[in-house]
Amino acid sequence: MTQVxxxxxxxxxxxxxxxxxxxxxxxxxxxxCGRAGNGRDALALIESEAxxxxxxxIKMPGLSGMExxxxxxxxxxxxxxxxxxxxxxxxxxxEAMDYLLKPVTDERLAKTVSRLKKEMEGDTPPxxxxxxxxxxxxxxxxxxxxxxxxxxxxxxRDTIRLIHVDDILFFKSSAKYTTVLTxxxxxxxxxxxxxxxxxxxxxxxxxxxxxxxxNAGCIDKVSHSLTGRLAVKLKGSSEILTVSxxxxxxxxxx
Amino acid sequence: xxxxxxLCCMHSLAHNANADAIYTTFRDTYRxxxxxxxxxxxxxxxxxxxxxxxxxxxxxxRDHAGLIARKYVSAVITVTVIVMLSSMMGFGEGFVTNFIxxxxxxxxxxxxxxxxxxxxxxxxxxxxxxxxxxxMAAGACAGILFGAFISGKDLFFYLPERxxxxxxxxxxxxxxxxxxxxxxxxxxxxxxxxxxxxxEKIKRLTIEKKVVETNLRLLQAQIEPHFLxxxxxxxxSLLDTDVDRGKVMxxxxxxxxxxxxxxxxxxxxxxxxxxxxxxxxxxxxKIRMGERLSYAIDIPESLRGIPFPPMLIQPLVENAIQHxxxxxxxxxxxxxxxxxMPGKLRIDVADSGLGFHEGSHWGVGLTxxxxxxxxxxxxxxxxxxxxxxxxxxxxxxxxxxxxx
Numbered sequence: 001m002t003q004v005x006x007x008x009x010x011x012x013x014x015x016x017x018x019x020x021x022x023x024x025x026x027x028x029x030x031x032x033c034g035r036a037g038n039g040r041d042a043l044a045l046i047e048s049e050a051x052x053x054x055x056x057x058i059k060m061p062g063l064s065g066m067e068x069x070x071x072x073x074x075x076x077x078x079x080x081x082x083x084x085x086x087x088x089x090x091x092x093x094x095e096a097m098d099y100l101l102k103p104v105t106d107e108r109l110a111k112t113v114s115r116l117k118k119e120m121e122g123d124t125p126p127x128x129x130x131x132x133x134x135x136x137x138x139x140x141x142x143x144x145x146x147x148x149x150x151x152x153x154x155x156x157r158d159t160i161r162l163i164h165v166d167d168i169l170f171f172k173s174s175a176k177y178t179t180v181l182t183x184x185x186x187x188x189x190x191x192x193x194x195x196x197x198x199x200x201x202x203x204x205x206x207x208x209x210x211x212x213x214x215n216a217g218c219i220d221k222v223s224h225s226l227t228g229r230l231a232v233k234l235k236g237s238s239e240i241l242t243v244s245x246x247x248x249x250x251x252x253x254x
Numbered sequence: 255x256x257x258x259x260x261l262c263c264m265h266s267l268a269h270n271a272n273a274d275a276i277y278t279t280f281r282d283t284y285r286x287x288x289x290x291x292x293x294x295x296x297x298x299x300x301x302x303x304x305x306x307x308x309x310x311x312x313x314x315x316r317d318h319a320g321l322i323a324r325k326y327v328s329a330v331i332t333v334t335v336i337v338m339l340s341s342m343m344g345f346g347e348g349f350v351t352n353f354i355x356x357x358x359x360x361x362x363x364x365x366x367x368x369x370x371x372x373x374x375x376x377x378x379x380x381x382x383x384x385x386x387x388x389x390m391a392a393g394a395c396a397g398i399l400f401g402a403f404i405s406g407k408d409l410f411f412y413l414p415e416r417x418x419x420x421x422x423x424x425x426x427x428x429x430x431x432x433x434x435x436x437x438x439x440x441x442x443x444x445x446x447x448x449x450x451x452x453x454e455k456i457k458r459l460t461i462e463k464k465v466v467e468t469n470l471r472l473l474q475a476q477i478e479p480h481f482l483x484x485x486x487x488x489x490x491s492l493l494d495t496d497v498d499r500g501k502v503m504x505x506x507x508x509x510x511x512x513x514x515x516x517x518x519x520x521x522x523x524x525x526x527x528x529x530x531x532x533x534x535x536x537x538x539x540k541i542r543m544g545e546r547l548s549y550a551i552d553i554p555e556s557l558r559g560i561p562f563p564p565m566l567i568q569p570l571v572e573n574a575i576q577h578x579x580x581x582x583x584x585x586x587x588x589x590x591x592x593x594x595m596p597g598k599l600r601i602d603v604a605d606s607g608l609g610f611h612e613g614s615h616w617g618v619g620l621t622x623x624x625x626x627x628x629x630x631x632x633x634x635x636x637x638x639x640x641x642x643x644x645x646x647x648x649x650x651x652x653x654x655x656x657x658x
Contacts, residue, residue, distance in 0.1 A: 011580070012484065012542045018491030038583045059480075061583045083483040103487040151617045151639075153610055162610055162617075162639035162647075164624050 004120065007034040007049060009042035009065065010057035010081065019055060019081070019104060026106065027113045039063025046072045053116060055100075058082045070133040077119065077126045079112055148201035154180050154187035161187060165205070169218050169234045170241065171196055173211035183236055206250050208232060208243040222251060326364060333360040351405045358401030359394050366393030461629070468626050478572075488542050503541050510534040514565065525592060525601075526558030528567045532590065535568055539575055546585025547575075553592045560599065560655070563630050566623060570603040570649050573619040578607020578646055586646060599655035606646040610639075620649070627651065 006023070010016045016035050023030055033049050036042035040062035046054055054076050056065035063071070069078045080099040098112055119126075151162045169181045177188040178196065197207045207213045220235045222243075230243035230251060243251065315322075337356045341349040370389035374382045485507055492500030513523075513531035529551060536549045571588060579586045586606035593600050610616070620639065627635040635653040642648040 011546075012488060013544050014488045014491045014495075014542065015484075017495055018487065021491075021494055040583065059580075061581045083480045083487070102483050103490050150621055151610070153641075156640075160641035162620075162641075164621065164637075166624075 003031055004029065004053065005031045005033040005049065005051045006053035006055060007036065007042065007045050007051045008032060008055045009036040009039070009045070009060065009068070010055075011037050011060045012057075013037065015057070015081075015102070022104065022106065022109055023113075026110050027117075039065065039068050043068045043071060046074075046076055050074055051076055052120065053077050053079065055079050055081055066133050075126060077116060079116070149196075149199040152180065152189060154189045156184070156187040163187065165200065165215075166217075168215055169237050170215060170239075171205075171213040172241075181237060181239075206247075208241060208247045208250065210244060212241050214241060322368065326361075329360050329364050330357065333357055354405045355398065355401030358404065359397030362397030362400060363390045363393035366390060366396070464625075464629050468622070468629055484542065485538055492541075499541065503538060506534040506537040510538065514568065520564060522561045523564040524558065525553065525560050525562045528562055528564065529553050529558070529590070529592075532568050532571050535571060536588065543580070543585060547579060548587040549589070550587070551590045553590070554594075557592050557594060557599070560594075562599075562653075563626075566626065566651060567601055567603070569619055569623050570601075570651070573623075574603055574605035574607060574647065574649070576619070577611075577616055578605040578609065582608050594655060597654065597656070598652050601651045602648060603650075604642050604646065604648040606642060606644075609641055609645055609647050623651075627653070 008016050008019050010019070016037075020032055020035075023032070030053075033051055034045040036045050037060075039060040042054070042056060042060070042065075043063060045051075046068070052075070054069070054072070056068055056078055058065040058080055059082070060068075065080055065082075069080070072078075078098075081102060081104065082099060083102040098115065100108060100112060148165075150165055152165060152168070154161055154163055156163075163180060163182060167182045169183075171193060172179045172181070173193045178191060178193055180187045180189055193207070193211055193213060197205070197213055200213065204216055205213050206216050214232060214234060218234045218236065220233045222230055222232050225231045225242070229245070230248055232241045232243060233239075234241070333356045334353070337349065337352045341352050366389040367386050370385045371382060374385045485503070489500055489503050489507070492503060510531055513527060513534075533551060536547075536551075540547055540549070567590070571590070574588055579588070589602070589604045591602045591604075593602075620637065624637045627637055631653060635651065638650045638652065640648045640650075
């Protein structure tokens with residue numbers, strides 16, 4: 001049998017050293033032909049070295065272990081390494097993927113090694129991972145519930161600030177920008193009102209006018225103006241915002 | 255029979271008091287509906303009651319049935335009391351006649367006034383008051399006619415009045431009216447005060463619930479399995495390759511765990527203690543990330559003893575590492591500084607990592623910190639996040655502080 005070659009990728013150097021030393025005890029014939037500290041390097045290494053086995057840490061800068069496995073082509077078998085993470089483990093259980101939990105124990109590694117050896121002797125081709133991985137990335141990376149916008153990046157005087165939506169009294173569109181008012185004063189963002197109203201939590205942020213979104217939690221009072229229109233005053237702001245007729249239903253009895 | 259006229263006068267003025275009370279309550283009901291008196295997302299755990307901020311455009315009788323019934327009962331009682339008093343003093347035509355006429359006047363005045371207020375509910379207070387007064391007068395007249403018709407008395411026969419009596423009647427009714435107005439208004443005030451106390455209680459309970467929730471989340475957050483298992487993996491490895499560094503790492507893990515596990519259960523730590531914990535945490539990451547991480551902690555000696563809530567600084571650092579530095583191939587640096595300004599204390603955590611980016615749970619930890627600050631300091635503390643130049647994030651916590 002020809003020489004079996006492997007690479008190890010983990011952003012924590014100590015863990016690369018550790019896995020290498022464990023492998024040298026359990027599988028002395030295995031040749032470690034490369035080490036990488038991030039996903040980008042790992043992918044390049046797989047492509048240049050075409051190893052038989054790649055031990056990939058899942059959480060790595062650049063590209064995650066999953067993304068590396070999803071992109072690499074050829075005859076490389078992948079073993080993922082991960083610290084405890086229930087989602088990931090659940091996702092793996094169903095599939096033909098092998099994984100090691102950190103801290104890696106001798107016993108568990110021996111099991112993986114014997115499985116790899118058997119697969120290679122039996123000449124089973126590496127499992128087709130791409131589809132599976134896309135599935136797992138979807139499941140792990142984006143847990144179902146789509147959340148509403150929580151932080152807004154805005155120009156505040158000469159700095160860029162991140163403002164939590166709870167601190168915002170209202171958004172108002174002006175010529176080029178959208179003005180955001182908080183207790184700290186005005187900030188500017190580039191996102192138009194229309195886009196904001198789609199992304200904000202509609203329970204809390206009410207669009208009361210074509211160019212105005214208010215934080216309903218900050219409503220101080222609502223009154224009728226002389227012309228019979230509704231006008232809203234918010235806590236902590238002296239500005240009176242008019243409610244256009246087409247949005248007046250927000251204030252009516254359901 | 256003049257006495258009966260006098261009685262009617264008195265009724266209509268006493269009803270002025272009742273109408274006034276109706277008016278006040280009615281107006282308050284509408285005004286309160288215009289107001290969201292508390293933050294909706296604080297109330298009962300995030301569900302929002304839009305009815306609180308509805309402005310009504312249509313009037314629905316059943317929404318006000320309780321109020322109307324209450325006010326009508328109080329009007330009936332007022333009239334009965336007046337009738338009893340005046341009958342005892344020998345006014346009018348005896349209790350039964352007085353009672354019939356009195357209740358007729360009362361009911362008509364009440365109905366007229368209320369109807370007027372329903373129609374005028376969006377007008378200004380002056381228009382409402384004027385309208386109510388006119389409606390009440392009209393109602394009283396209608397009531398007198400109606401009552402006289404039922405009890406079979408001919409009121410108009412005695413219309414030519416003796417002037418000195420009228421003066422007496424006016425003085426008497428004004429005094430009586432004011433007295434009733436006073437009594438009714440104070441009842442109304444007591445009721446409102448009770449409602450306020452109730453609302454306060456709800457608010458306090460909501461806050462307490464929030465405190466418990468955030469503490470729970472804190473306890474859950476501190477046992478971060480990823481951190482623990484990765485650190486233990488590193489220690490295992492160091493035991494093979496570099497025992498001394500392994501020992502250092504175990505010691506840092508111990509100090510981090512000791513302070514975080516114990517201090518979380520306490521309300522206050524000191525800035526010094528929190529910084530020691532953060533330093534231990536950063537030392538651990540220094541070993542794990544190697545050259546990719548550098549850090550500096552700059553805390554004036556004079557600030558070390560100042561009380562500070564536990565587990566606020568470390569989560570900021572954790573956030574900087576997790577979302578700023580670890581995912582960045584080159585890594586970067588963290589700088590922690592504390593400074594006292596007049597009236598406030600400021601802790602800065604600046605990193606040179608990826609900075610704000612969409613997705614992958616960015617900002618969850620920061621939202622937790624912000625919510626904890628809001629609860630702990632009742633909105634008087636804040637978390638300011640700015641873009642660091644040339645890259646990364648600058649997070650500052652500002653809390654109130656009296657430089658003693």
